[in-house]
Amino acid sequence: MAAVLAPTRGDDVLDHFRGRSHTPYEALADLTTAAVFHEPALATYRSLAAPDSTAYAYSFARVSPGNQRSGMLAHHMAELPYLFGPITPGDEYDPTYATISDAIQHAWTEFARTGTPRTPDGTPWPPCQHTDHATEGRRPAELP
Numbered sequence: 731m732a733a734v735l736a737p738t739r740g741d742d743v744l745d746h747f748r749g750r751s752h753t754p755y756e757a758l759a760d761l762t763t764a765a766v767f768h769e770p771a772l773a774t775y776r777s778l779a780a781p782d783s784t785a786y787a788y789s790f791a792r793v794s795p796g797n798q799r800s801g802m803l804a805h806h807m808a809e810l811p812y813l814f815g816p817i818t819p820g821d822e823y824d825p826t827y828a829t830i831s832d833a834i835q836h837a838w839t840e841f842a843r844t845g846t847p848r849t850p851d852g853t854p855w856p857p858c859q860h861t862d863h864a865t866e867g868r869r870p871a872e873l874p
Contacts, residue, residue, distance in 0.1 A: 736765060743761065743764075747760070747761070755801070756803065759803050759805075767806055771787075775787050775858055778858065779857070779858035779859055784845075784857045784858075785857060785858045786841065786846075786847050786855050786857060786858060787858050788837075788855075790804060790808055790809040790812075791804045792804055792808065792809075792812070792827075792830055793808075794808065794811070794827075795822040795823060795827075796822070809834060811831075812827070812830055812831040812834045812835075813831075813834050813835060813838060815831050815835060816831070817830075817831035832850065833849065833850055836848065836849070836850045837849065837855065
């Protein structure tokens with residue numbers, strides 16, 4: 731799989747996963763995420779974060795209660811229920827999930843209203859920098 735998704739760097743990919751405590755599912759999920767989503771997104775990120783433009787990015791890694799039960803991880807578009815809501819505390823969701831949903835909705839609403847996403851306390855997200863590396867410059871949707 732590593733050779734298919736990263737033909738010129740298959741050995742590097744395998745070295746990346748050796749010695750980690752990943753299950754086969756987690757390793758495959760990480761590899762697929764890197765090859766299919768992360769690397770193309772990074773290329774887009776770098777082109778949009780050119781010195782003469784302003785762009786913002788985030789990475790969403792919250793695992794929903796349903797995915798926790800099934801052993802799945804966060805996946806592409808996992809943030810959509812949090813964005814469109816409502817996420818309300820109850821049988822499946824504790825208050826943290828609702829807080830995350832509120833923060834995501836606030837950031838996107840502020841971005842639509844002002845052009846700058848902001849945290850609920852009003853702190854603006856830092857814009858992407860064209861010199862950022864793979865994960866630097868992304869705002870995590872997860873709250874501490």
